[in-house]
Amino acid sequence: MPQANKMGMNKTGMAMSPIQGKQMMEGAKELTQAGPISFAAMEKIRSDYASPDDYIGTVPVPDSFKGMLSAGKEKIQGHNPEVLINKLGQRLAFERTGVRIYDALIFKCETINDPISKEVISIDSLKHFRDEEAEHFFLLKEVIESLGADPTAMTPDADVSALASMGIPKVLMEPRTTVLQCLEAVQTTELTDNAAWEVLIKLCNNMGMSELADKFSKPLKQEKTHAETIKNWINKLALMQAGTM
Numbered sequence: 001m002p003q004a005n006k007m008g009m010n011k012t013g014m015a016m017s018p019i020q021g022k023q024m025m026e027g028a029k030e031l032t033q034a035g036p037i038s039f040a041a042m043e044k045i046r047s048d049y050a051s052p053d054d055y056i057g058t059v060p061v062p063d064s065f066k067g068m069l070s071a072g073k074e075k076i077q078g079h080n081p082e083v084l085i086n087k088l089g090q091r092l093a094f095e096r097t098g099v100r101i102y103d104a105l106i107f108k109c110e111t112i113n114d115p116i117s118k119e120v121i122s123i124d125s126l127k128h129f130r131d132e133e134a135e136h137f138f139l140l141k142e143v144i145e146s147l148g149a150d151p152t153a154m155t156p157d158a159d160v161s162a163l164a165s166m167g168i169p170k171v172l173m174e175p176r177t178t179v180l181q182c183l184e185a186v187q188t189t190e191l192t193d194n195a196a197w198e199v200l201i202k203l204c205n206n207m208g209m210s211e212l213a214d215k216f217s218k219p220l221k222q223e224k225t226h227a228e229t230i231k232n233w234i235n236k237l238a239l240m241q242a243g244t245m
């Protein structure tokens with residue numbers, strides 16, 4: 001049985017301290033009766049911050065849109081190419097992180113002493129997925145360059161995606177996490193990845209850049225396999241750990 005399911009002295013629940021728990025509930029009752037409290041001042045501050053004139057970063061689109069114009073001059077006119085650059089930069093950063101995430105997962109699977117995980121997980125498949133994430137990264141780099149933009153620039157959406165997924169590498173690098181816990185963390189990135197490739201493809205199609213959309217259909221197909229495989233492994237591991245399989 002993996003350590004994650006081991007029974008022990010978990011003291012986080014209120015039932016562990018019935019006397020103090022009761023006192024806390026009584027205290028909470030008093031606190032909730034302390035009103036009416038005016039939150040107007042606090043709301044004013046929050047609303048001032050919530051409607052900023054400022055945003056996270058800017059899209060580094062070349063002044064002339066030179067590459068982009070040659071890639072689809074008449075089609076792209078009337079659209080906002082900076083949205084595409086922003087999204088391409090976001091995918092590129094995400095795929096790069098994907099490589100690191102798979103590296104960490106492979107390390108975890110290779111080193112952990114868990115016979116059930118070893119039976120269910122294919123390290124070769126993980127290495128294959130890792131290589132595909134790297135391929136996606138290089139494809140995006142090429143595409144961004146072909147549009148005359150800079151693939152090394154951090155776009156606003158790339159920045160926010162990195163912020164949103166900050167917890168994932170931490171789960172993978174944490175020595176006490178199990179393979180199942182790590183797979184569940186990777187599952188969140190794969191689901192996001194799938195949805196984001198779909199948005200990118202739609203964006204390309206709607207901007208008249210169907211060649212680019214076609215190029216991205218292969219990564220999307222591969223991402224679907226990643227997500228499906230990870231999901232199956234999670235199911236299998238959970239069922240096996242529960243002794244139902």
Ligand SMILES: [Fe+2]
Pocket residue numbers: 094095098133136193223
């Ligand atoms: Fe990916």
Ligand SMILES: [Fe+2]
Pocket residue numbers: 098129133190193222223226227
């Ligand atoms: Fe993936």
